[in-house]
Amino acid sequence: MRQNPARRAALLDGAIAVLAREGARGLTQRAVDREAGVPVGTASNYFRNRDELLVQAGARVYERLTPGEDELAEMFGRARDAASYGVMLRESLGRITAFRDGYLALLELRLEATRRPELRALLTERVRADIDQNVAQHEAAGLPGDATAVLLMYLAMNWLVVERLTLPDVFTDAERDELVTRAVERLVTPFPGVAE
Known part of the structure; x- marks a missing residue:
């Protein structure tokens, strides 16, 4: 898994925007890539699957809210x-x-x-x-x-x-x-x- 912290944060912020706009059903790695403005497939280099993306997005929300x-x-x-x-x-x-x-x-x-x-x-x-x-x-x-x-x-x-x-x-x-x-x-x- 890739470890560029700025790219990871951008992807998670993209996931948050997708969740807010489209709900959990709309959250896909491709949708996150599109929202973050990165090449298709980037999110899959950072998150093994959708479950991991959901968990990490939850952690990122709290990181930004606290x-x-x-x-x-x-x-x-x-x-x-x-x-x-x-x-x-x-x-x-x-x-x-x-x-x-x-x-x-x-x-x-x-x-x-x-x-x-x-x-x-x-x-x-x-x-x-x-x-x-x-x-x-x-x-x-x-x-x-x-x-x-x-x-x-x-x-x-x-x-x-x-x-x-x-x-x-x-x-x-x-x-x-x-x-x-x-x-x-x-x-x-x-x-x-x-x-x-």
Whole structure:
């Protein structure tokens, strides 16, 4: 298998675009080659088969969606009250939805994972690690709310992302902002100055 990291990344980014646009059924090595603008057969030099391509595309989505350690520390360091915690969540929502293809590809991969044990194992491990990291960072930052509150916020924010990307007219931007504010107030209280 070839090991040019830049070419591999371009192929995986192509796979993400294909997944987002055409779904898992449209993901072929030829479609990835076309999307990445490389000669036909290039993807087969990097990925043995479609299953490997799906698994690696899933890993690439998370690689691109996950902020760096410094950015995460800075984000959690600014969250000191309900308003700033809401700002952090709205910024996260904006960052995730800005990578529209990535999140839509991830939804496709989640559906495909119901049929592919290796993909399911990868996504389960990655999502669980992200959840555990979110809880640990929340606690390390000294933010109010327990692990259950963080999990409920995770679930609420994920569905808000799905709504924004798939049915963007269900909620206005103002309504989404208000929902984030109310979720913080109800799930992660007591912040100073927030009525219970």
